[in-house]
Amino acid sequence: MEQRQITYTEADRQKDRANSRATLKIYWEFLRPSLPLIIISLILTTMDAVSELMIPYLSGLLITEGLGNLSGSLGPGIDVWTTPAMNAIWMYGGIMAGLALLAIVLQTFAMKIDAQISADFVERLRNTLYWKVEQFSFSNIGHFPVSKLTTMLSNDCNNIRFFVLMMTRAGFKQPIVLLLSFIFIFSLNWMIGLITLPLSVLAFLFIALVIWKTRPYFIMMQSAVDGVNSNVEEDTEGIREVKAFCREGYMTKKFGRANQELTDISCKSFSRIAVAMGVTTLAISLTIAVIQYFGGWSMIMTSASSNSIFVMFNNGQPFTAGELSQLTSFAAALSTAFGFISMLLQFYGRAEASKERIDRVLTEKIDISYAPKPKTADFDPDHLADGHVEFDQACFTYVNDLEKLAVGPISLDVPSGKVIGIVGGTGSGKSSLVNLIPRLYDCSAGSVRIGGHDVRDYSLRALRDDIGVVLQQNVLFTGTIRSNLLWGKKDATEEELWEALDIAQASEFVRSFKDGLDTPVSQGGKSVSGGQKQRLCIARALIKKPRILILDDSTSACDMETERHIKEGLFSRMKGTTVFIIAQRISSVRDADLILVLDNGHEVGRGTHEELLKTCPIYQEINAIQQKGVGA
């Protein structure tokens, strides 16, 4: 039974740190368009922070100057309504109420801007991430499972969004609150300030340390999410097999393990955070107790004698009960700010982990780059001049080791308009060879030339627009038959669509559908049969009217008759197009101009059908089997 271990090693960490530095500038670009909003948000936040500290100050004044003196103003004969106490109550109460209403407007506005900033930021991130993945070459694709990429696009991006959101909300405001509180505390009594500062710093450092230490767990947690995701993906993709083999229980167990992994890791990381939060709360409570004890001493000492050394701490003034209670309330504001900041740190931990995962995609080196030669009189990098394909000692290896070639070295000259058949057993390198033509992979050694120029001299556009490829594992996308066909040519007319369908022998069944071209296609093309899917895929490639057409085992699910018709159509209506046909069946390639027989990546025969029947033993063998029929 497979045991997937989720780990995070020192090497990973080093690599991630390097990536992290490289991508910072990208993230800055995501943020830049939002700068005006950020500035507005900062202004609003500052106003908000000030008003937040004003409230306890005002309510303090309301109590001491207003309510506290009210009883003194109560007496027979005194017009209470005009006493200073009552005035103070009216005034401070009014300011407080007005400030509260103003704050609602300000903060609501700020909330809206903050929501916008964070959502925009992550929209840009997500769009860029998707764009980057689309740039992947065929070999890059293998490095990242789809389930992981979808986790990144949704889950990881969301972690980052939360952090940005909290950052805009609390990242600026809470430090201001913190700073102002400290200023107030120091101005009231700097001895107490000196005592509280290190305690707060210690608490902060503790939280930061815990988050830092928990970071690998956060990364592992996201990997565990990938695990859950890939199990679900696998199950939904292969549901027919799961059900046919009654493996529901087995899959559930397998999912259960991934789920357990996720549960364990998230439990571990959340627990650490929980303990850290508890420690901060404790530190804050202890700070307040310390303030009260030393504040008390200050009070007594300064009132006993104005020469006491304690007066010095208190800016030369006696320390009063009112000041003590103000100190306590600032300490409370301090604690709230700390609470927010440690929450922010926690979000940072998760966002950082997610960012590093995303960074791995953003910094993934794309191993095929396009540097087309400039346009000259006899060379246009944007169009293939003709379909003349030459392989010159072309070799290819998947493992970056020229000793372990998947195919080659092969030299072959195919003039424009010729039909080349390639046959050979499973894994003989047929697909690898033709993949070199449109640069799905690059030659590891040797070269491929089209129209006399190295394929690396052409632009991507030339290679994609003028070469039609029908892959072995082909897919149709959710949409309609029409929307899938239009992939080949965006502005194809109705006639062009039907012409391509005609050649691909698909027009008859498409016509038989009630909705014709607008028949819906479900994910992976499951709503049409295997043979229909293949013909639609061929039609999709034909619409481009390519100069070179590559059919990689793309008629395996069609019967021989259909296949024969497809070929006839190709030969008669696509004259001038060079066609490469990879096939299992001799009948698919027998009328090709040239047939190449591959075995284990090496060429073992070349020639027409008749020639090969005389010269190539492997070809003879294949032919013999197919003549007799399987099961004889």
Add this chain to the structure above:
Amino acid sequence: MSARDNKKNSSAVADKSFIRGRFASRFEKTGEGPVVHGVRVQYSCGMEGFKALENTYGNRRKGYGRPKHSWGSLFRVFTYFKEDMPKVITVVIITLLSIGITLLGTFLSAPLVDALLTPASMVSAGADLSNYFQETIADSMSLYQFLYNTVDWAAPNAANQAMTTVGILLLVMVVLYLISFGLAVAQALMMTKLGTRALQRMRDDMFSKLQNLPVSYFDRTPHGDVMSRFTNDVDNISNLFINGLVSIFTDIVTIAGILIFIFILDWLLALIAVAVECVAIAIVIFNVHRSVSAFSETQVSMGEFNGFAEETLSGLKVIKCFSKEKDMSDIFKSIDYRHTLHNTRSTYMSSMNVPIVNNLNNFATALIAVLGSVFVVLSFQGKFIDGFVMTVGTLISFVSFLRMFARPFNNMANQMTMIQSSLAGAERIFQMMDQEPELAHSQAKWRSFKAEDGRFYWTDGKQVKPVRGEVVLEHVNFSYVPGQTVLKDISLYAKPGQRIALVGSTGAGKTTITNMLTRFYDIDSGKITIDGIDLKDIDRISMRRSMTLVLQDTHLFTGTIYDNIRFGHLKATDEQCRNAAKIACADNFIEKLPDGYNTLISGQNASLSQGQKQLLSIARCAVGNPPILILDEATSSVDTRTERLISRGMDNIMRGKTTFVIAHRLSTIRYSDCIMVMDHGRIIERGTHEELIAQRGAYYELWTGKRELD
């Protein structure tokens, strides 16, 4: 058709209102940005880009459906705590204790200044305490008096005595803090454990429910959307489970405590306070109501782009062959744009609660202070309600209590965000789980089982008979979409051990017949029996156990080669697996893999060709060895040499088994016992190869190449 249009229209209308509502669209950056480290920064597609694509992507079939809003879903998620009930109760007790201790701490620290510090400083300054005692201590709570009386104020060291008491009091409080720290940590640890376990159970439950859904659900739902439910929607609930619940509980208890306290202090002011809070609560409820649907849209659109990303990234190679990167990126951006609109809206609407509640609290404090002083004055002048006395002292303690009120209310407002997003997640989770599953197990009369001797038997609890594999279809009709019949009046008879071939043009209904036999879909009318038992009377799962299916599009699962072969028969030994691989001629290439049979393969492993995958799936079938075999284009991607090599093995596998073979290569099916030629959902010819050739009908034409299959 019209229903679809309506739906499209309504969603378009909804979108437009969001676009209007989107603030600061002037700051919206569209198009592409600079290239940094080889990455071209992609901005939003903007409203125009969105509108341009709205139609195209409106055509994309949306299989998700909108979840129904019901607060019931939120309560339903709590059922996942049921198994840990004792622990939940423990956490509740710990939480109550912790709240109690916190309140006790607040209670103890209240008289610190008035009962000890102020008199002490007065004593130090040489002032007289008797007035102070009369004014402040005499009619206050007994704790004040108790603390005041611990000090002998007449003594010369009164200040020191007072500080000792302060020290003791603070020490007690530090002890309380420590206890409360211990409790908080215990509570947090337990709750983390409980929360993550409840989530685990929820995901497990989702997955096992998913397993029971009919194949049609998977055919119509984007896979990425299902994945999003497992991760993103569950994730939404995780915050609620791990932090939210305890916090909400604490807040409710605290609010209740404070409410009781302020009502005891002064019912009139309490009523005013409650009235203002009610306004806040009403605004919050109104807001929550509106933002829940925004959250729901956020989750739905997240599922949507997840589905799109999953599909397009799985087919990335095709996208690259057609240079469709830009187009796909545009569609992605347009979905993302919509998501961002909903996302902004839900974030904003839910967070609006916090400033409203917070500031209304401040507003209430000011209001109470002003109104309270008016009451004080009026009651002093005797112009107020009879018998109602309000003193300045009460008012002051009232106002300070109101300030304590603010904190739990703020927290609650904060938690509302969590609750709303949890609700949006829960709805989507339960929407999936509440899909009609395949018919239940218990309603079936017959089951099959594999006995000790390795053979399969039917049993209905009373009688036991061997599975022989006699399959009969009588007048079967079927349509995937009502009105578009795919199978018309199909009757066929397969004797045990026979090999039945289905031939016909693509779309003739061959694969549909296998869907009927495996009961991936149920027939509309007619009857299918196996060994004389109606298929409908057989338990679906155990029926599938007695047959094996090899598909054209083979799926392998993450695991070793062994694991994948064993998929056919979990108890197979390594040796049995290797034998099966040999029969399928897969051993050759397996041995060349880096770790042989222990090579790990992942679902979409590119290093195995389609043909190799098919060989593995044949091995998977060989190891299971059940009495009925369905081969749907099982060897279409296997090269002919290999096909010939495995044909002997296949003969061995098929011997004594009822086999249905679908193949395009007529050579593959030539030696079948009976060949059914299908056309447009009907069987038009049947017989052995020789008989059909002799008939000179459709099959003859196919075989000789005179007729085209379409």
